[in-house]
Amino acid sequence: MVERLAITTAMREDPSGLRLFRVGRLSRLLAQELGWSDPDAEALEVAARLHDIGKISVADDIVSSRRPLMADEVQSMRGHCHAGADLLxxxxxxxxxxxxxxxxxxxxxxxxxxxxxxxxxxxxxxxARIVAIADAFAEMTAGRPHEPRLGAEEALAQLQKGAGSLHDPLLVPQFVAMVRRLVASVDDLDGYLAEAADRSPFMQVHRQLAQRLAEPGH
Ligand SMILES: [Fe+2]
Incomplete structure (x- = not known):
């Protein structure tokens, strides 16, 4: 139920659901890289997919805005952290x-x-430090409004620039190593993640919800 709510909330920014899936899966992979047990890493994957659930409390025109936000709108957007934690x-x-x-x-x-x-x-x-890295990488490689979509290596370079300021300087090198190993073994990272998404129960739920919301009357 909670995940369905998170999926519906994310549809405004991420109609395909793929970005949310990628944030979850990349968080799980980083946790595994750090030596977390499989059940703990899997729990983090689910938690990561719920990270923006508080955006349900933010108005549509602010969440979907393609223009720079006004100060009060930024405040409202930032409220999604508290709102999400309260809801959960x-x-x-x-x-x-x-x-x-x-x-x-x-x-x-x-x-x-x-x-x-x-x-x-x-x-x-x-x-939260793990998910912040996965989220930033997923966002850069998906392309932000008004910003070009970066390749994996370019996004990793950006993360490295932010190590010690934005991101945990000990986690970034682990994430970089994990992504590079993955790219070396699967070749096409986007294709690999899209395929994993396709097979996941998460995406099945996403597709059902998207279909239902597209039906007349919604
Ligand atoms: Fe957020």
Missing amino acids: RQTELENARLAIDVAAYHHEAWDGSGYPHGIGGTAIPLA
């Missing part, structure tokens, strides 16, 4: 703690310049 706190989700941490802290920065709390370093829960 009220669920009886398995591994709720992980999902709450990710929703609350995925926009914090290593140097304390992020939001909403402005905390930095290891005060940011590890799960």
